[in-house]
Amino acid sequence: MSPFWIMVTILVLAALGYVLGRRRAGSVAAGDIRGLHSRPTYYGWNVALFTALPSLLVLLMWVLAQPLVVDRAIGANIPESAVADAGARGRIMSEVQGTAISIGEAVNKGLLTEAEARSLTPDNTALLDRLADEDITLTPNPAVLEAAKDYRSINQNASRTLTGLSLLLALGGFGWAMARTRPDYRARNVVERFIRGFLILCSLIAIATTVGIVLSLVFESYNFFQLYPWQDFFFGTEWTPSFGGGSRLGMLPLLWGTLYISLIALLFSVPVGLFAAIYMSEYATPRVRGVVKPLIEILAGIPTIVYGLFALVTVGPLIRDWIAQPAGLGNSGSSVMTAGLVMGIMLIPFVSSLSDDIINAVPQSLRDGSLGLGSTPSETIRNVVLPAALPGIVGAVLLAASRAIGETMIVVLGAGAMAQTSLNPFEAMTTITVKIVGQLTGDNDFASPETLVAFALGLTLFVMTLALNVAALVIVRKYREQYE
Amino acid sequence: MNDMRLAERTVDTKGKPIKFSCRNVQVFYGDKHAIKDVDVDLEDKTVTAFIGPSGCGKSTFLRCLNRMNDTIDVARVDGKLMLDGEDIYDRRVDPVQLRARVGMVFQKPNPFPKSIYDNVAYGPRIHGLARNKAELDGIVEKALRGAALWNEVKDRLGESGTGLSGGQQQRLCIARAVATSPEVLLMDEPCSALDPIATSQVEDLIDQLREDFSVVIVTHSMQQAARVSQKTAFFHLGNLVEYGTTDDIFTRPQDPRTESYISGKIG
Numbered sequence: 086m087s088p089f090w091i092m093v094t095i096l097v098l099a100a101l102g103y104v105l106g107r108r109r110a111g112s113v114a115a116g117d118i119r120g121l122h123s124r125p126t127y128y129g130w131n132v133a134l135f136t137a138l139p140s141l142l143v144l145l146m147w148v149l150a151q152p153l154v155v156d157r158a159i160g161a162n163i164p165e166s167a168v169a170d171a172g173a174r175g176r177i178m179s180e181v182q183g184t185a186i187s188i189g190e191a192v193n194k195g196l197l198t199e200a201e202a203r204s205l206t207p208d209n210t211a212l213l214d215r216l217a218d219e220d221i222t223l224t225p226n227p228a229v230l231e232a233a234k235d236y237r238s239i240n241q242n243a244s245r246t247l248t249g250l251s252l253l254l255a256l257g258g259f260g261w262a263m264a265r266t267r268p269d270y271r272a273r274n275v276v277e278r279f280i281r282g283f284l285i286l287c288s289l290i291a292i293a294t295t296v297g298i299v300l301s302l303v304f305e306s307y308n309f310f311q312l313y314p315w316q317d318f319f320f321g322t323e324w325t326p327s328f329g330g331g332s333r334l335g336m337l338p339l340l341w342g343t344l345y346i347s348l349i350a351l352l353f354s355v356p357v358g359l360f361a362a363i364y365m366s367e368y369a370t371p372r373v374r375g376v377v378k379p380l381i382e383i384l385a386g387i388p389t390i391v392y393g394l395f396a397l398v399t400v401g402p403l404i405r406d407w408i409a410q411p412a413g414l415g416n417s418g419s420s421v422m423t424a425g426l427v428m429g430i431m432l433i434p435f436v437s438s439l440s441d442d443i444i445n446a447v448p449q450s451l452r453d454g455s456l457g458l459g460s461t462p463s464e465t466i467r468n469v470v471l472p473a474a475l476p477g478i479v480g481a482v483l484l485a486a487s488r489a490i491g492e493t494m495i496v497v498l499g500a501g502a503m504a505q506t507s508l509n510p511f512e513a514m515t516t517i518t519v520k521i522v523g524q525l526t527g528d529n530d531f532a533s534p535e536t537l538v539a540f541a542l543g544l545t546l547f548v549m550t551l552a553l554n555v556a557a558l559v560i561v562r563k564y565r566e567q568y569e
Numbered sequence: 570m571n572d573m574r575l576a577e578r579t580v581d582t583k584g585k586p587i588k589f590s591c592r593n594v595q596v597f598y599g600d601k602h603a604i605k606d607v608d609v610d611l612e613d614k615t616v617t618a619f620i621g622p623s624g625c626g627k628s629t630f631l632r633c634l635n636r637m638n639d640t641i642d643v644a645r646v647d648g649k650l651m652l653d654g655e656d657i658y659d660r661r662v663d664p665v666q667l668r669a670r671v672g673m674v675f676q677k678p679n680p681f682p683k684s685i686y687d688n689v690a691y692g693p694r695i696h697g698l699a700r701n702k703a704e705l706d707g708i709v710e711k712a713l714r715g716a717a718l719w720n721e722v723k724d725r726l727g728e729s730g731t732g733l734s735g736g737q738q739q740r741l742c743i744a745r746a747v748a749t750s751p752e753v754l755l756m757d758e759p760c761s762a763l764d765p766i767a768t769s770q771v772e773d774l775i776d777q778l779r780e781d782f783s784v785v786i787v788t789h790s791m792q793q794a795a796r797v798s799q800k801t802a803f804f805h806l807g808n809l810v811e812y813g814t815t816d817d818i819f820t821r822p823q824d825p826r827t828e829s830y831i832s833g834k835i836g
Binding site for chain 2: 370371448450451452453454455456457458459460461464468469472473
């Protein structure tokens with residue numbers, strides 16, 4: 086049986102176990118389920134879990150381990166004479182696997198009997214020709230053919246053992262759990278322990294992934310700094326990578342572009358978003374709010390590449406023709422201003438939606454208190470609501486900022502890819518994210534600093550956004566403590 | 570019930586000018602008719618108590634007196650409410666100016682998340698009652714003394730108002746309302762969130778406030794109404810059932826509903 090069908094069988098057994106366990110709990114309770122420690126469902130789950138979990142675990146480990154073990158065994162059997170060099174061993178191993186798969190196909194199609202497959206040799210040209218007619222070409226190399234036959238038989242044995250072992254475990258677990266289904270058995274506690282374990286596992290997956298990503302960034306960055314001095318990376322003012330060698334990989338121009346574009350985006354999005362939020366939460370009637378808020382949130386659903394197109398086709402030329410050229414500030418269609426403005430539009434729903442929630446969280450009693458003292462609605466907003474909501478709004482702005490720093494597509498299409506440092510917002514510049522994409526597109530040689538620099542840039546970016554997110558979280562949490 | 574204090578109170582219930590004159594007041598929340606045909610005259614420099622079972626409309630009526638119902642979208646008020654002979658629901662009256670004259674203290678203490686000083690100074694600053702810092706300091710001190718809070722907070726005026734205890738917070742809110750120098754002070758169950766000691770402090774305070782303001786207080790506690798008020802109005806199912814001196818309401822109720830309520834049979 087293949088692992089897939091073993092798994093299906095185990096799950097069917099488990100489902101059966103659930104039904105039978107529940108029924109058995111009912112029968113041992115002799116009609117009065119209040120005599121049971123747990124509800125019958127828990128006895129059912131208990132049987133199902135003991136049937137499925139141990140055998141599925143064994144199945145998983147076996148499936149993961151089998152290729153490694155078999156490869157090592159076969160690899161040891163291949164005579165040294167057949168292996169030319171270190172790289173050749175890998176090629177031979179894949180040839181062995183390919184041959185084994187081909188033999189398997191031939192047997193499945195009925196071209197070979199199992200006995201013929203076992204006694205296959207390169208000398209048996211009649212048989213090989215018959216296979217070749219059916220488009221199955223086997224290697225003439227006797228060592229490989231021998232190894233492929235071994236490979237097949239080991240795998241077949243392993244598969245049989247696995248089938249037997251996991252089904253036995255499933256049945257054993259089933260029987261054991263059924264035997265323990267008695268009124269005083271604490272099925273609920275056992276099941277809930279399993280569930281807690283499962284919940285912990287799920288949260289560990291997220292954490293482990295984060296750790297894994299950070300580690301990979303750190304290791305590759307370490308490799309980069311072995312090849313390129315860190316001072317030149319962090320403090321270099323020139324970004325001229327060339328894969329031929331002699332690149333200068335200073336990140337300052339990229340950092341400048343990133344910060345400049347983000348700043349413009351925030352200068353645009355924070356006031357607009359905040360005022361929109363104030364309108365929605367304090368002035369708009371419920372009907373207007375019901376229409377306006379979803380419309381603004383649609384902005385958040387537009388893919389950033391579409392914003393990029395908007396920047397490239399509409400905003401860029403508009404800014405160039407109406408502002409930059411008449412003012413003599415530049416002729417570039419892509420500019421920091423373009424990318425910043427379009428990114429600002431993208432961020433409006435972030436700022437407004439978060440601020441709206443935060444402003445709404447300010448208790449109505451504070452507004453009543455202020456209005457009850459004879460202050461106007463606008464005085465109430467300025468003097469009571471906004472100060473009370475300020476920490477949360479700052480948190481929202483920081484989240485928007487970390488979003489802006491990590492944005493790529495709008496920058497590629499809006500600000501171009503030229504790494505330079507200038508104060509003029511109508512010139513093309515570029516950001517860290519764009520250059521990461523640039524360095525990793527095309528043929529990659531993961532031993533050259535020009536490729537590895539992407540990881541160092543990624544790590545820098547990660548540290549920046551992490552710091553912003555942590556700051557935002559700390560501020561937002563402090564705010565929450567104040568009201569709940 | 571404190572009969573001694575009741576007896577004292579009866580002396581000064583006569584001959585006060587009318588502050589609020591309400592005729593034929595109706596309030597609707599959407600389709601619900603919350604207040605029906607209420608006619609009442611509230612006297613100046615008097616504590617008037619609104620009593621009645623939950624949901625009888627006493628808080629709703631209180632909120633009509635400074636147009637706080639305007640902040641609720643579905644609420645609609647009909648009828649005449651005259652403050653010193655002026656219709657407060659007239660188109661020309663700005664609710665903001667009205668609320669400066671008719672202050673309000675709410676059921677739950679709601680100090681602003683600002684310093685104690687800034688909480689009290691909030692109203693005077695908005696209405697420009699002080700020309701300089703010294704005057705503002707004076708107003709704040711007077712209001713805090715008036716709310717019997719000065720001695721407890723005079724050394725920590727810069728600390729946050731939200732850090733005070735529940736009773737102190739409520740007295741801070743009263744000080745905040747007093748600092749604005751309103752003519753009428755509305756109190757919506759000001760003691761319901763307070764312990765007995767804080768309650769008695771606030772009640773003493775209400776009694777003193779009567780010298781300068783007309784006070785209207787909504788309360789669940791009949792004992793409290795008897796202790797602090799000179800006039801009492803009994804509301805039931807949106808109707809004003811009976812209105813008279815506190816003494817009369819509690820000792821010689823005219824309406825059978827009033828009698829059952831104060832003797833604890835309904836509500």
